[in-house]
Amino acid sequence: MTKVGILGGTFDPPHYGHLLIANEVLSELNLDEIWFMPNQEPPHKKKSESVENNDRLQMLELSIEGNPAFKIEKIELERTGPSFTVDTMKILNERFSDHQFFFIIGADMIEYLPKWHKIDELIELVQFVGVERPEYSSKTDYPIVYVDIPAFEVSSSMIRNRVQHGKTVRYLLPERVIEFIREKHLYGT
Template identity: 75%
Template sequence: MKKIGILGGTFDPPHYGHLLIANEVLSNLNLDEIWFMPNHEPPHKEKSESIKNEDRLRMLELAISGHSSFKIEMIELERSGRSYTVDTMKILNERFKDDQFYFIIGADMIEYLPNWHQIDELVRIVQFVGVERPKYSHETEYPVTYVDVPAFDVSSSMIRERLKTGKTVRYLLPDPVIRYIGEKHLYGT
């Protein structure tokens, strides 16, 4: 049986904060792998006019290259419309019956758990792992395993804004991702 962490997100773009969270959870919970799961259309966010799924996927591949325990799970990109975690986890549990899944969420999502689609069913089929983010509480009535992650206050929206205004993103994104963004003229570069 493998122990697999799932880190979902838009990864628009993937940054060092994502990688830090994944690595800390992998190490602290002795997981076998972390699956980065880019979503097509998250239910809690408005769809942005951002970039194509192919570009987000390629940036994610570049970001995780070289880490043998980091993989990409495409299940949510392959479905159209809004993706609900409960539906995704039902499918993954059916496909990988012998594996145990840990769904990684930031403190912003911990606060939002009461609003998740079919949350009572979801907590029965997956273990939530919470990581702290600055400015958010991690109080919840739902079962969440907590992992301390060094504070790194970065977000994809902040990076997109910096790119749009010509500010540096060095040390916020892996260099191959920065090069890809420049080559493809993404985010107004």
Template identity: 60%
Template sequence: MKKKVGILGGTFDPPHLGHLIIANEVLHRLQLDEIQFMPNQEPPHKERESHTTNRDRIRMLELAIQGNPFFSIEKIELERKGRSYTYDTIKMLVEQNPDDEYYFIIGADMVEYLPYWKEIDELMKMINFVGVNRPNYQLETPYPIIQIEVPFIEISSSMIRKRNKNGETINYLLPYGVIHYIEENQLYES
């Protein structure tokens, strides 16, 4: 049976309410069957700043999405070594699930960067890109993308890591289970 699957990639280090709001908005606006959160190994466009393990990031994602039957985790990029290029990942997913229709969710900051993506023209034939608004970025590109307006939530994983390191509160920025996991495992402390 054909499924409409949204994919939200990222480091999720840690996953926060902004990620969940984006996923929920796209799920409902496009009437998708599910959203798969796809943690990446080594994103080509930035270096990871944190020393959390893949196991930590998966566990935090599990805690963040628990109770939502439309959210799941796709670990395909964690199972590969080296840089994670969307083209390679999507090619594998489409081969594994040829009946599924994929919607790849990106922020407006990545929409501007689309012309530089590996094999972008081939990628455009395999998936639908969904661009979500972000403060200070435009959703303008020569490529066909589905634009979704989401509430502006200015939360970032780097801000949460910095606040935690400085002993500041991170309450209400992420699900309680994720906060508890961070505290219990002393993640992002100085």
């Protein structure tokens, strides 16, 4: 059975924090692959209106190139409306019946689990993997496998803000992504 970690998000832009989480979970849980799954419309937050899905996909492709264990799963970009994880996991489990899925979430989402759409059904479809974030509690009654991740405080919103204000984002995201942002004049560049 192929063991696959799924890391969902807006990836607006993808950064080294995403890659660090993916690599640590891959290694710690001895998974075969990590699938980065960009959201179309996450139900819990708004994605940036200024960046097209295709640009987010291209940045993600640039971020993961060179790592054969990292893939992109576009299932949520192919659907319209809010992306509910339970619907996505039903489809993935049907398409890939020989796979075991591990859904990676940060402590902010662990706190939010009781509010997830059809959470009781979802926990039957996928194993959640929680990664710590210092400002959030990771206590929950739901079955979660925890993976310690080295602290690296970076977020897509922080990067967008830095880019808009002309500050450096070097060492926060891959150089090829920085070049892409400049070439496409994203985030107010």
